Amino acid sequence: MKKFESPDLYDIDSLLSDEEKMVRSSLREWVDENLMPVIEDSYQQATFPTHLIPQMAELGLFGANLPEKYGCAGVNNVSYGLMMQELERGDSGIRSFASVQGALVMYPIFAYGTEEQRQHWLPKLASGEKIGCFGLTEPDFGSNPGGMQTNAVKDGNEYVLNGAKMWITNGSIADVAVVWAYLDGKVRGFLVEKDTPGFKAPEMKNKHSLRASITSELIFQDCRIPVDNLLPETGGLKSPLGCLTQARFGIAWGVMGSAMACYHEALNYAKTRIQFDKPIASFQLVQQKLANMVSEITKMQLLSLQLGRLKDNKKMNFTQVSVAKRNNVFHALEIARMARDVLGANGITAEYQSMRHMCNLETVKTYEGTHDIHTLIIGSDITGIPAFS
Ligand code: TGC
Ligand code: FAD
Numbered sequence: 001m002k003k004f005e006s007p008d009l010y011d012i013d014s015l016l017s018d019e020e021k022m023v024r025s026s027l028r029e030w031v032d033e034n035l036m037p038v039i040e041d042s043y044q045q046a047t048f049p050t051h052l053i054p055q056m057a058e059l060g061l062f063g064a065n066l067p068e069k070y071g072c073a074g075v076n077n078v079s080y081g082l083m084m085q086e087l088e089r090g091d092s093g094i095r096s097f098a099s100v101q102g103a104l105v106m107y108p109i110f111a112y113g114t115e116e117q118r119q120h121w122l123p124k125l126a127s128g129e130k131i132g133c134f135g136l137t138e139p140d141f142g143s144n145p146g147g148m149q150t151n152a153v154k155d156g157n158e159y160v161l162n163g164a165k166m167w168i169t170n171g172s173i174a175d176v177a178v179v180w181a182y183l184d185g186k187v188r189g190f191l192v193e194k195d196t197p198g199f200k201a202p203e204m205k206n207k208h209s210l211r212a213s214i215t216s217e218l219i220f221q222d223c224r225i226p227v228d229n230l231l232p233e234t235g236g237l238k239s240p241l242g243c244l245t246q247a248r249f250g251i252a253w254g255v256m257g258s259a260m261a262c263y264h265e266a267l268n269y270a271k272t273r274i275q276f277d278k279p280i281a282s283f284q285l286v287q288q289k290l291a292n293m294v295s296e297i298t299k300m301q302l303l304s305l306q307l308g309r310l311k312d313n314k315k316m317n318f319t320q321v322s323v324a325k326r327n328n329v330f331h332a333l334e335i336a337r338m339a340r341d342v343l344g345a346n347g348i349t350a351e352y353q354s355m356r357h358m359c360n361l362e363t364v365k366t367y368e369g370t371h372d373i374h375t376l377i378i379g380s381d382i383t384g385i386p387a388f389s
Pocket of ligand 2: 388
């Protein structure tokens with residue numbers, strides 16, 4: 001397989017700083033050397049390659065856009081986005097691990113925690129010594145997390161949690177769970193440590209998608225946690241939704257990596273696969289598919305870069321993030337399907353990556369707000385009329 005190069009029809013590289021390009025190339029090299037050789041096996045075995053966690057931490061991947069004083073890389077949001085892009089070029093499940101650890105566990109501790117909670121958790125999570133998960137979704141409340149049943153009751157110096165979460169990335173391997181529950185009628189965030197009595201995190205098996213990622217249930221039965229484990233600045237659904245904004249930003253960038261991997265694979269295959277005595281790349285219909293792929297990738301690159309610049313200038317809002325998450329995941333999935341098609345029968349085998357990316361992207365289209373929920377978020381903003389219910 002030809003060495004990966006990202007397409008750049010619009011000279012988008014000229015819009016990146018030297019530091020941003022350096023971050024991208026170090027991640028790209030790491031993915032080629034360390035992730036690509038093991039990812040297909042992890043995917044087939046439905047395991048997360050845990051041996052890569054210390055290396056990912058060394059690369060500064062966890063909470064990369066959070067301040068250095070907590071042991072984080074402190075890079076800007078465009079560099080962070082490029083990291084997610086390169087990681088997801090390897091696999092969406094590996095990017096999910098980094099997204100959850102950084103955007104959904106470290107971010108809420110940073111944004112809603114006490115200084116003591118930050119000092120205690122952030123360096124350990126940045127170094128990969130501790131792993132986190134984020135429990136919002138419940139069996140009966142996915143798109144509508146405001147309906148959650150999980151609740152907390154104060155009892156002396158403790159909160160008592162009852163309820164269940166489902167579809168939780170990293171749940172069974174996490175040292176700490178950021179759990180969202182109603183307390184006195186308001187959604188609040190709690191830190192629940194592994195092995196707390198009354199807390200279990202059984203793994204969910206038999207996924208056809210995101211197989212190189214651990215997905216779990218979280219079950220709380222009279223689970224008692226110290227009052228100090230409340231994230232004090234949380235208050236209302238806005239708090240977990242604020243974390244989702246961070247993670248969705250990373251996803252919008254990440255899926256460009258999957259799309260680029262599929263395009264690269266299809267382009268190279270089309271140039272060498274001979275049918276009717278010619279490379280299939282010489283047929284107009286195949287060129288049309290490749291042209292569609294690269295055009296959509298180019299649009300995604302421009303959209304994500306401007307989103308990153310807005311975030312770096314503290315001007316980004318959550319509707320803009322919904323536009324990018326919705327658009328980029330939709331087109332990445334279309335590109336993966338087209339690439340699989342160009343690869344013919346070979347495209348269904350583990351010798352090629354496009355089908356793995358395609359299956360992963362079905363999850364990415366659903367989690368962090370489904371495609372249609374993002375349609376409604378955008379619709380609500382532009383019309384002023386929420387149509388969620
Ligand atoms: P709604 O009344 O619209 O909003 C409540 C308050 O929150 C504010 N808000 C946000 N704030 C920050 N960021 C966002 N993205 C926000 N969206 C809304 C909103 O302004 C309001 O503020 P205020 O001051 O008026 O109180 O709430 P709603 O109950 O009608 O729900 C709206 C809806 C449907 C859009 C929302 O619930 C939603 O986004 N649903 C999708 C659920 C979802 O995305 N779940 C993801 C679970 S985590 C996950 O999937 C991890 S995957 C692993 C990985 O990332 O790799
Ligand atoms: P539902 O909400 O039941 O939606 C089903 C369908 O109905 C969708 O097509 C949806 O668009 C549509 N629909 C729903 N409401 C409306 C409406 N108002 N108008 C129009 N259409 C509507 N969650 C976490 O909290 N933490 C995690 O770490 C996490 N990781 C995940 C990992 C994986 C592998 C997966 C698959 C999911 C993960 N999730 C996680 C859960 C994910 O966020 C939810 O699956 C997602 O929010 C959708 O919820 P649902 O699956 O219950 O679908």
